[in-house]
Each structure stands twice: as C-alpha cells, then as structure tokens.
Amino acid sequence: xxxxxxxxxxxxxxxxxxxxxxxxxxxxxxxxxxxxxxxxxxxxxxxxxxxxxxxxxxxxxxxxxxxxxxxxxxxxxxxxxxxxxxxxxxxxxxxxxxxxxxxxxxxxxxxxxxxxxxxxxxxxxxxxxxxxxxxxxxxxxxxxxxxxxxxxxxxxxxxxxxxxxxxxxxxxxxxxxxxxxxxxxxxxxxxxxxxxxxxxxxxxxxxxxxxxxxxxxxxxx
Amino acid sequence: xxxxxxxxxxxxxxxxxxxxxxxxxxxxxxxxxxxxxxxxxxxxxxxxxxxxxxxxxxxxxxxxxxxxxxxxxxxxxxxxxxxxxxxxxxxxxxxxxxxxxxxxxxxxxxxxxxxxxxxxxxxxxxxxxxxxxxxxxxxxxxxxxxxxxxxxxxxxxxxxxxxxxxxxxxxxxxxxxxxxxxxxxxxxxxxxxxxxxxxxxxxxxxxxxxxxxxxxxxxxxxxxxxxxxxxxxxxxxxxxxxxxxxxxxxxxxxxxxxxxxxxxxxxxxxxxxxxxxxxxxxxxxxxxxxxxxxxxxxxxxxxxxxxxxxxxxxxxxxxxxxxxxxxxxxxxxxxxxxxxxxxxxxxxxxxxxxxxxxxxxxxxxxxxxxxxxxxxxxxxxxxxxxxxxxxxxxxxxxxxxxxxxxxxx
Numbered sequence: 001x002x003x004x005x006x007x008x009x010x011x012x013x014x015x016x017x018x019x020x021x022x023x024x025x026x027x028x029x030x031x032x033x034x035x036x037x038x039x040x041x042x043x044x045x046x047x048x049x050x051x052x053x054x055x056x057x058x059x060x061x062x063x064x065x066x067x068x069x070x071x072x073x074x075x076x077x078x079x080x081x082x083x084x085x086x087x088x089x090x091x092x093x094x095x096x097x098x099x100x101x102x103x104x105x106x107x108x109x110x111x112x113x114x115x116x117x118x119x120x121x122x123x124x125x126x127x128x129x130x131x132x133x134x135x136x137x138x139x140x141x142x143x144x145x146x147x148x149x150x151x152x153x154x155x156x157x158x159x160x161x162x163x164x165x166x167x168x169x170x171x172x173x174x175x176x177x178x179x180x181x182x183x184x185x186x187x188x189x190x191x192x193x194x195x196x197x198x199x200x201x202x203x204x205x206x207x208x209x210x211x212x213x214x215x216x217x218x219x220x221x
Numbered sequence: 222x223x224x225x226x227x228x229x230x231x232x233x234x235x236x237x238x239x240x241x242x243x244x245x246x247x248x249x250x251x252x253x254x255x256x257x258x259x260x261x262x263x264x265x266x267x268x269x270x271x272x273x274x275x276x277x278x279x280x281x282x283x284x285x286x287x288x289x290x291x292x293x294x295x296x297x298x299x300x301x302x303x304x305x306x307x308x309x310x311x312x313x314x315x316x317x318x319x320x321x322x323x324x325x326x327x328x329x330x331x332x333x334x335x336x337x338x339x340x341x342x343x344x345x346x347x348x349x350x351x352x353x354x355x356x357x358x359x360x361x362x363x364x365x366x367x368x369x370x371x372x373x374x375x376x377x378x379x380x381x382x383x384x385x386x387x388x389x390x391x392x393x394x395x396x397x398x399x400x401x402x403x404x405x406x407x408x409x410x411x412x413x414x415x416x417x418x419x420x421x422x423x424x425x426x427x428x429x430x431x432x433x434x435x436x437x438x439x440x441x442x443x444x445x446x447x448x449x450x451x452x453x454x455x456x457x458x459x460x461x462x463x464x465x466x467x468x469x470x471x472x473x474x475x476x477x478x479x480x481x482x483x484x485x486x487x488x489x490x491x492x493x494x495x496x497x498x499x500x501x502x503x504x505x506x507x508x509x510x511x512x513x514x515x516x517x518x519x520x521x522x523x524x525x526x527x528x529x530x531x532x533x534x535x536x537x538x539x540x541x542x543x544x545x546x547x548x549x550x551x552x553x554x555x556x557x558x559x560x561x562x563x564x565x566x567x568x569x570x571x572x573x574x575x576x577x578x579x580x581x582x583x584x585x586x587x588x589x590x591x592x593x594x595x596x597x598x599x600x601x602x603x604x605x606x607x608x609x610x611x612x613x614x615x616x617x618x619x620x621x622x623x624x625x626x627x628x629x630x
Contacts, residue, residue, distance in 0.1 A: 049623075049624055052533070054532070054533055054623040054624060055622075055623070055624050074537070074538060075537045075538070075539065078532065078535050078536065078537040078538070079535060079537070080535075081533065081534070081535045082534060082535020082536075083535070087533050087534070089530070089627075093526060093527070093529075093530045095527055095530070096234070097230040097231060097233065097234045098227075098230060102227075102230075106531070106534055107534045107535060109223055109224065109227070110534075110535050110536065110540075115223070154534070158535075
C-alpha cells in the first residue's frame with residue numbers, strides 16, 4: 001500500500017542545508033498498522049507528511065495506493081488526498097464554528113454526493129466512533145477524547161485507503177488515549193484500513209503490528 | 222452553493238468584527254450612492270438647459286443687479302432673438318395662509334414651504350422657455366392681471382392651489398419688500414411640461430410680472446439677470462463676448478454665459494461640486510478598502526491552521542482561495558445592500574420631510590432619489606471593495622504550504 005523508496009528530504013534555511021530524511025526505504029502492506037517512533041527532530045512527521053501527500057520529497061519516490069505521489073500536480077494531489085488519505089492530527093484541528101456532524105461532513109463537500117447523502121454518511125461515521133448522539137455539538141462542547149473521535153470520523157468519512165495519524169494520543173489523558181487506540185485498532189481490524197501512526201508513546205506503539213524507529217533521518221528497524 | 226453555509230458560519234465566528242466591517246462598508250456605499258444621486262440630479266438639471274439660452278449677470282456677483290436699460294441694448298447684438306428680465310424673488314409664504322381679500326398685514330414667514338419664485342418679463346420669458354406650457358386662455362388672463370402669477374403643476378398640487386386662488390409672499394431680500402406688507406398674488410394659470418421632450422424640467426416653481434415687483438417696491442430696481450435667446454447655439458461664445466463688450470467700460474460690467482454654465486456655477490458656488498463629491502467618495506472608499514482588507518487579513522491569519530486542515534482534507538488551493546474571496550464578497554454584498562437601502566431611505570426621508578424637501582426644491586433637487594444606475598454602481602463598488610480586500614489574504618492562503626501553516630499552531 002505504501003512504498004517509500006530512497007527518500008531524501010532537505011530543508012534550506014538561509015545558506016544552511018538541513019537533511020531531515022536521508023535515504024529512507026519503507027514498505028507498508030495493505031491492512032497494516034505501522035508505528036513510526038523516534039526522538040523529536042528525527043523526521044517522523046516529515047515522513048508521515050510525505051506519505052499523506054502534503055509534502056514532497058527532495059529525491060526518491062513515494063508510492064501510495066499505486067500512485068507516485070510526488071509526480072502529481074498540486075491540484076491533482078489535493079484531489080488524490082481527498083480520495084485516498086485520512087489525516088488524524090495531534091490537536092484534532094476541528095473547525096470551531098462547525099458542529100461535529102458538519103466537521104465530519106467537510107471532506108464530502110468535495111464529492112458529488114447530495115446534501116442528504118453527505119449528512120447520512122457523516123452520521124454513519126460518527127456512529128462508528130460512538131458519537132452519533134453528539135452530532136450537533138460544537139468542538140468546544142466536547143472533551144479532548146471526543147474531539148479526537150470526531151477527527152477520526154472526519155478522517156474515515158470519505159472511506160480512504162490509508163489513515164495517517166500524527167501523535168493521535170499526544171494531547172489526551174491515559175483513558176482517552178486508550179479509547180482512541182482501541183478505535184484505531186478496530187478501524188484496522190474490522191474496516192481493513194492501512195494505518196501509519198507517528199507516536200512518542202511506547203504503549204501506543206505496541207498497538208501497531210510493526211514499529212519503525214527513526215533517528216536523525218535514518219530508519220532503524 | 223454547498224459552501225455557502227460554511228462561509229456564513231465563518232462570518233458569524235466573530236460577529237462583532239463582521240458587523241463592524243459590514244457597517245463600515247455600508248457607510249461607504251451609503252455616502253457613495255447619496256453623493257452620486259445628488260450629482261446625477263444636478264447633471265439632469267444641467268442637461269435641461271438649452272443651448273440657445275444665455276444668461277447675462279453682473280460681472281462682480283449675482284448679488285448686484287444689472288441695470289434695466291441693458292435689456293434694450295442687448296437686443297441690438299447680432300444673433301440675439303429675445304431678452305427677458307428675470308429676478309429671483311426669494312418670496313416665502315406667510316405662516317398663516319391669507320384668504321381672498323386679506324389685508325396681508327401678517328409678517329411672519331413660513332420657511333418650511335419655500336419654493337422657487339421668479340419675477341419675469343413674461344412675454345419674452347415664456348417664448349424663451351417653451352417647456353413651461355401654459356394654456357393660452359390662462360396665459361392671456363395672466364398677461365392682463367398685474368397681480369397674476371402662473372404656477373407649475375407640482376406646486377399647484379402641493380398647496381392645492383387652482384386658478385383664482387390668492388396668496389401672499391414676502392421676499393427675504395430687503396429691496397424686494399413692500400413698505401405696506403407682503404405681495405399679494407392671484408393664480409391665473411397652471412402650467413405643465415412634457416418630460417419626454419424636456420427632461421429635468423421642474424414644475425415646482427412660480428412666475429409673476431417683473432413690473433409688479435418693480436412698481437410694488439417703488440424702487441428703481443435692476444434685473445437679477447437677463448435671459449437671452451439666440452438664433453444659433455454655435456454662436457453662443459461670440460454673442461456672449463459681444464454682449465459683455467457692450468458694457469465693458471461701464472460701472473456695471475456684465476458676464477454672459479450659457480444657461481448650462483450659469484446653472485452649474487450657481488449650483489457649485491462653493492467650488493467644483495463634482496470634484497468635491499467624487500473626492501469625498503474616493504477618500505471614503507479607499508479608507509474602507511484598507512479597513513476591510515485589514516479585517517480579512519486578520520480573519521485569515523487567525524485561521525491558518527484551519528486552512529491547512531482544509532487543504533489536507535483535499536480542498537485545492539484554488540477552492541480555499543475561492544472560499545476566502547467569497548467571504549469577502551459576501552461582506553461587500555451585505556454592506557452594499559445595507560448602504561443602498563440606507564441611501565434610498567435617507568433620500569426618501571429628505572424629500573418627504575416638510576422644510577427639507579422645500580429647501581431641496583429651492584435649489585432644483587425636488588426629484589432627488591436613488592437612480593437604478595447609481596444603485597448598481599454602488600453595488601459594484603461594494604463588490605469591488607470586497608474583492609480587493611479579500612484578494613491579498615486569499616492569494617496568501619493559496620500560496621501557503623500545508624506544512625508551514627501547520628507548524629504555526
């Protein structure tokens with residue numbers, strides 16, 4: 001499902017060149033649940049961003065769901081993301097002026113679905129994460145764990161092939177984190193979603209089938 | 222259309238800021254529409270002027286009269302067809318309307334019902350102004366009655382006057398006052414006009430005999446102006462120069478100009494009216510543009526993370542840019558609609574408030590209203606302001622990279 005080949009990512013700050021990823025090779029089969037671990041600044045999030053198609057490698061190839069992500073134009077990449085990738089952020093990043101249902105419905109605005117179909121799908125996604133009774137609540141009316149579940153519903157509503165999660169439990173208490181990880185396991189097991197998760201938390205990483213460690217931009221098995 | 226609720230929700234996010242911006246925009250469009258309506262009305266008034274009519278006045282100021290004998294000398298200038306003595310009387314109704322046969326001893330004037338009234342040399346004047354269509358029998362009666370007057374249809378309707386009615390006027394110009402009380406007038410005719418043929422002609426006006434004014438005051442009055450009809454509009458410049466040359470070496474030099482130039486000068490005594498009004502409109506518009514642009518920039522800056530999220534979810538940069546521009550345009554639409562509505566309301570109020578409406582009629586603005594093309598222009602300005610204000614932050618959002626915006630959390 002994910003095939004990262006000899007990927008390098010270099011940032012330029014003034015005249016300084018900073019190598020964040022240095023020749024990464026990573027394969028994630030379909031239906032896998034992979035955890036990317038490593039200290040801060042090791043390049044985990046950068047690698048995740050490349051897989052999600054929100055950043056481009058300096059060199060190398062990133063194939064996701066059979067597409068060479070780096071070869072797509074900006075607009076084609078946006079359309080590709082909407083169909084293939086669901087992104088779960090550390091800080092949920094829900095739109096505060098929209099209700100839980102409206103937040104979940106956002107990715108569906110890019111489809112040709114009718115208003116009723118969008119609404120039904122959003123409610124189904126909320127049901128999957130156990131928040132169908134909070135559909136009309138605004139983010140400020142939800143707990144952190146509930147907000148993250150709404151964010152997960154938003155990530156899965158368009159039925160993407162890959163879910164990428166950047167520290168999904170990083171802002172949650174232990175109980176909420178456990179719930180979120182359980183939900184991700186369910187999505188992986190019951191809905192066959194391929195999940196790539198960045199985490200600092202070893203307990204979270206244990207939920208994944210495979211763990212990869214990054215250090216100074218290099219992958220250590 | 223499916224994004225519209227999303228845009229509305231964002232506008233409601235900080236409703237005080239949104240309302241302030243819409244109000245600022247509304248004030249701008251209100252001023253624009255109101256000032257442009259005044260200008261349009263003035264232009265209509267000027268367009269009603271005929272190219273064959275000149276106005277001769279005292280070279281120093283309208284305050285000074287032109288000596289009466291000048292009228293006869295002007296007639297001798299080649300190209301001049303007719304000359305009519307014309308004086309702005311400045312008469313006001315007395316506070317209590319006098320019944321027929323009243324003694325007119327009351328001296329309190331009623332300023333709230335002011336209307337334009339002119340003392341004219343009737344025969345040539347009405348020949349020069351065919352737009353004032355007095356029925357022949359009524360005109361005949363008017364010519365035979367020294368106290369007679371003719372009034373426009375609008376004036377007749379306003380006061381419910383008809384032929385045979387009497388009323389009193391007293392001028393606010395001291396030399397035009399009688400020692401024994403106000404002037405008494407008898408309505409001898411009511412004139413209409415053909416607006417299709419003579420657009421902009423106002424019938425909220427009254428004319429009476431100059432001779433009555435002169436004899437009534439018992440003073441050696443001059444003429445406020447001389448209205449001159451010429452044979453050929455192309456010769457207006459030459460004839461004007463020839464008239465002024467006649468009195469070049471006299472104590473009372475004259476200034477002759479086309480009726481249009483005279484009216485324009487009269488209306489814009491305080492300077493260049495169009496430049497002034499357009500200047501105000503431009504300054505206000507530019508200020509509001511800066512205010513709205515600042516508001517939009519702040520609104521977008523606050524939402525950098527949300528913009529990054531939208532892009533991550535698959536919204537293209539163009540769609541995100543479109544959403545921001547649409548939001549700014551919506552501010553323009555709301556502000557424009559409010560401003561246009563306010564302008565229409567204030568003009569309706571002005572033209573329907575006794576006293577103010579009469580004052581407006583006195584300077585020829587009795588028909589002041591919001592014209593469709595001014596409203597359309599105002600709306601276009603509102604849209605432009607919205608578009609211009611939203612473009613820079615929208616372009617910035619278009620160009621921003623997701624990873625950079627997410628990093629600013």
